[in-house]
Amino acid sequence: xxxxVQTQLIAGLPLLLIAAGIVLVMLxxxxxxxxxxxxxxxxxxxxxxxxxxxxxxxxxxxxxLLLFDDxxxxxxxxxAVCGALTVLLLYGYVESLGGYREEIYLLLLIAAxxxxTLCAARHAASLVLGLETLSVALFGMIAYPHRxxxxxxxxxxxxxxxxxxxxxxxxGLALVYTATGHLQFESLHVAFSSLSSSADxxxxxxxxxxxxxxLAFKLSIVPFHLWTAxxxxxxxxxxxxxxxxxxxxxxxVLLLRWLDAAALQQAPALAQMLALLAxxxxxxxxxxxxxxxxxxxxxxxxxxxHFGYLLxxxxxxxxxxxxxxxxxxxxxAVMTLGSFGAITVLSEPATGEDADxxxxxxxxxxxxxxVTSTFTPxxxxxxGMPLTMGFLAKFYVLAAAVEQQAWAxxxxxxxxxxxxxxxxxxxxxxxxLPRPGGMRREGVLSETSLTAGAALVVLTALLLGFGVAxxxxxxxxxxxxxxxx
Amino acid sequence: xxxxxxxxxxxxAIPFVGGLLAWYSERLSLTWPxxxxxxxxxxxxxxxxxxxxxADVPGVLPAADAPVWLLEFKLDWIPRWGITFHFGIDGLSxxxxxxxxxxxxxxxxxxxxxxQQYVGFFHLNLLWNLAGVMxxxxxxxLFLFFALWEVxxxxxxxxxxxxxxxxxxxAQRGHSRVYAxxxxxxxxxxxxxLMLIAILALVWVHHQNSGxxxxxxxxxxxxxLSTAQEYGLMLAFFVAFAVKLPIVPLHPWLPDAHSQAxxxxxxxxxxxxxxxxxxxxxxxxxxxxxxxxxxxAPIAMALGVVGILYGAKLALVQTxxxxxxxxxxxxxxxxxxxxxxxxxxxxxxxALTLMLAHGLATGGLFILCGELYERLHTRELGSMGALSRRxxxxxxxxxxxxxxxxxxxxxxxxxxxFLVLFGSFAVRPWTTALAATGLILAAVYSLYIVQKALHGPxxxxxxxxxxxxxxQAMMAGIxxxxxxxGLFPQPVLDLARxxxxxxxxxxxxxxxxx
Numbered sequence: 001x002x003x004x005v006q007t008q009l010i011a012g013l014p015l016l017l018i019a020a021g022i023v024l025v026m027l028x029x030x031x032x033x034x035x036x037x038x039x040x041x042x043x044x045x046x047x048x049x050x051x052x053x054x055x056x057x058x059x060x061x062x063x064x065l066l067l068f069d070d071x072x073x074x075x076x077x078x079x080a081v082c083g084a085l086t087v088l089l090l091y092g093y094v095e096s097l098g099g100y101r102e103e104i105y106l107l108l109l110i111a112a113x114x115x116x117t118l119c120a121a122r123h124a125a126s127l128v129l130g131l132e133t134l135s136v137a138l139f140g141m142i143a144y145p146h147r148x149x150x151x152x153x154x155x156x157x158x159x160x161x162x163x164x165x166x167x168x169x170x171x172g173l174a175l176v177y178t179a180t181g182h183l184q185f186e187s188l189h190v191a192f193s194s195l196s197s198s199a200d201x202x203x204x205x206x207x208x209x210x211x212x213x214x215l216a217f218k219l220s221i222v223p224f225h226l227w228t229a230x231x232x233x234x235x236x237x238x239x240x241x242x243x244x245x246x247x248x249x250x251x252x253v254l255l256l257r258w259l260d261a262a263a264l265q266q267a268p269a270l271a272q273m274l275a276l277l278a279x280x281x282x283x284x285x286x287x288x289x290x291x292x293x294x295x296x297x298x299x300x301x302x303x304x305x306h307f308g309y310l311l312x313x314x315x316x317x318x319x320x321x322x323x324x325x326x327x328x329x330x331x332x333a334v335m336t337l338g339s340f341g342a343i344t345v346l347s348e349p350a351t352g353e354d355a356d357x358x359x360x361x362x363x364x365x366x367x368x369x370x371v372t373s374t375f376t377p378x379x380x381x382x383x384g385m386p387l388t389m390g391f392l393a394k395f396y397v398l399a400a401a402v403e404q405q406a407w408a409x410x411x412x413x414x415x416x417x418x419x420x421x422x423x424x425x426x427x428x429x430x431x432x433l434p435r436p437g438g439m440r441r442e443g444v445l446s447e448t449s450l451t452a453g454a455a456l457v458v459l460t461a462l463l464l465g466f467g468v469a470x471x472x473x474x475x476x477x478x479x480x481x482x483x484x485x
Numbered sequence: 486x487x488x489x490x491x492x493x494x495x496x497x498a499i500p501f502v503g504g505l506l507a508w509y510s511e512r513l514s515l516t517w518p519x520x521x522x523x524x525x526x527x528x529x530x531x532x533x534x535x536x537x538x539x540a541d542v543p544g545v546l547p548a549a550d551a552p553v554w555l556l557e558f559k560l561d562w563i564p565r566w567g568i569t570f571h572f573g574i575d576g577l578s579x580x581x582x583x584x585x586x587x588x589x590x591x592x593x594x595x596x597x598x599x600x601q602q603y604v605g606f607f608h609l610n611l612l613w614n615l616a617g618v619m620x621x622x623x624x625x626x627l628f629l630f631f632a633l634w635e636v637x638x639x640x641x642x643x644x645x646x647x648x649x650x651x652x653x654x655x656a657q658r659g660h661s662r663v664y665a666x667x668x669x670x671x672x673x674x675x676x677x678x679l680m681l682i683a684i685l686a687l688v689w690v691h692h693q694n695s696g697x698x699x700x701x702x703x704x705x706x707x708x709x710l711s712t713a714q715e716y717g718l719m720l721a722f723f724v725a726f727a728v729k730l731p732i733v734p735l736h737p738w739l740p741d742a743h744s745q746a747x748x749x750x751x752x753x754x755x756x757x758x759x760x761x762x763x764x765x766x767x768x769x770x771x772x773x774x775x776x777x778x779x780x781x782a783p784i785a786m787a788l789g790v791v792g793i794l795y796g797a798k799l800a801l802v803q804t805x806x807x808x809x810x811x812x813x814x815x816x817x818x819x820x821x822x823x824x825x826x827x828x829x830x831x832x833x834x835x836a837l838t839l840m841l842a843h844g845l846a847t848g849g850l851f852i853l854c855g856e857l858y859e860r861l862h863t864r865e866l867g868s869m870g871a872l873s874r875r876x877x878x879x880x881x882x883x884x885x886x887x888x889x890x891x892x893x894x895x896x897x898x899x900x901x902x903f904l905v906l907f908g909s910f911a912v913r914p915w916t917t918a919l920a921a922t923g924l925i926l927a928a929v930y931s932l933y934i935v936q937k938a939l940h941g942p943x944x945x946x947x948x949x950x951x952x953x954x955x956x957q958a959m960m961a962g963i964x965x966x967x968x969x970x971g972l973f974p975q976p977v978l979d980l981a982r983x984x985x986x987x988x989x990x991x992x993x994x995x996x997x998x999x
Contacts, residue, residue: 101854157752173688207914365606366603380639383679385635385636385639386631386632386633386635386636387632387636391632391635395681395685398678398681398682398685399685402682402685402686402689403689411682413678413680414675414678414679415675417674417675417678418671418674418675418678421667421670421671421674421675422671425642425666425667425670426667429642429643429646429663429666429667430649432643432646432647433647469562470563471563471564471565474563474565475565478565
């Protein structure tokens, strides 16, 4: 084995480990069904992948499709952590779901493989490949409780709209290819700036606009957000958390690398359009969340608003803005997994509906103090309270906007946050209000409640730990970004 | 004697840890959380007095252009942004910390009988709120200041939302305590985010000039700003503090929050949280943006006068005794605003004294309102009457604080208002003259409470329990403090003279370069 191949194999270790995990889980399930063993094996796979991402290595390109540098490893590490925590949340959930339990871990691993591919992609082909691997696995995960109607409906909705978005994306890529003759992203940058004829240029920018449209669907930016509330509502709670954290996060990581402000500067019309969409997302997300009585739908609309905030650093550009995107992705992953984790713990999946009505949460603090102790910080973080990761994210977004003197966007973030407070507070306070009928301690100690509890404790520790002492996270972000340019 | 710098973080840490202990101790006994709360707040008072006794208080204005701290504590926090964990205390901060400690003790004491539900969690919120306020009064890093500024809101939100009253007047309009709490939170946090943008912009300008990221107060003092930049940033800071103070027209959260909050929450809000707004103006707005503040002063002073008269006017038409007291706060804070923007040392000292006296007197009034509610289960002035016969001790206390509130000479409020008017008259005679008419209205609404609640025919014949020993001790303590502040204000004025005259000097002349 030559030295080059060896470095390439080592660099590709995270992907290889996940792929090996997929094969092993498949073989194990084929041999004998053992829920606990499969869950343990999956967790081990994610933990090993996470460890492999932490190994210090040089930037290595593997084939023209993939590039493993610190930036990719940062994204893959987030995906691996989210994957491991999702396994812990899923374990109790599918245990009580009944039916075949083990395949969801297979789907989870495949989805993670797709997300990691996105983080490392440097070619249109690997982008499409990663995105489709992720989406197809997610269809299966959303519809996993297939005896119930809501998940099925959600999966179909996601499937149809996702296919349309993929169509737009691929059409856009084709246009870009027609105009420039390149599919590898590194050479696209140069090719764009050297386009001579205006016809080619407009073709290329039409293509980029379509690519943005396709990816904006995944990020649920207005007006491509219509699927969000229904899918979050219908999907099983742990899957919805994974979908929100990983699928959106990986797409944002990909976008930052290839389609950030520097690329947009050449097409001011597109940048202005996106700025408008950012403001619209903030407005629509926050206003629609105000009138929801379903906790999952509130979180869905709030995620639309969050990705409106996230678009701000994309648009303003600059060194701080790039840090802002990564900090936001990491923080959002923790906050949203934690929120859906709390819903997971409260749900009884056998009934066909998760615990997502506002009424289910009345008096929760007195009945399930540990769940509330997790859920409240998660919601406060989403509202941007200091000493949590959520504030760190908002701090970075505002810092990026102020640095580029984008006052209008900064003001939109402030107004959006102020509106957002209302529904986060409503969700928080209801957990403390007395519930007629029962205020006794609920919840039993069992293996399944312990695994989910462990996930919640880890998430809360991350949320507050990085919120109070963010230095190590920021160092990781800086290192990841230093490999770009 | 060398003071230990760890005393400053201890002022924040003691209530914080005390809160956790109080929460946990609930399962042992319901009395434990109360004692833990009382002792931790008493401990902060002792620390503050200890610092006062042993610190080297400068007698004259320090010649240096850098601020002088009695005690400082500094640790690196987030080097990427030049953020430090930096507490510092001078005479001004020390007095505010002491006020927080004293009102903290009173808040715990006045909840002894009122709060019977979720006792541990109540004290957790109360103590964490006070811990945040302590930090706000000492923070010298703008990031730290902002973090604590926001963090102290969450426990306050819970105090109002969970232990508040749903007053009959409020309920008719569909205004529950949750509504009041949410309104309070959104007002303050939205204004706070505006301040965050201003902080970031200030830091960014500093970075452009010096190449250093820093959130440190002392570094940012010397940031050169263009006129437009300075005015814009000043306005953003001003709005954030104006909501807290509150300044008309940013006050609508206050009457709702006050009248719906539990007694301890009202004491805490009126006594301490409003003061964070005034403190912010003194510590940050005037020194950081002196030129823009001078330009803005006529508007701010006019807003102060509007607040004085409008607050007093609205107080006059209230029938709910707690709402009435809440509106008097708006009126009194107008005097504070007037004094701050007059900017003479005399006026600033008056504003500070008035802040302390208002904290004590209004705290006392709110406690009395709470006690009345425990006894009569109503806060409507119309359903009281003849309390002077039915509960003479209670009536004496109410009379005393009503007189303090109208500015009777010999009590702390008089010293404060007198100094504010005296100090402002030299700067803006007509505005000051107009403000002084507010004192007449103050006499009217204070005596209106006395007349309605204490005299006249009784609304019913039920016997009213007079003050218990605990309540008498609390009242005696506040009365004594107000008398001392009214008769011997000199030690207080001396303690804060150096920082206040320095702030006044910067405000008048601008901050000299480093």
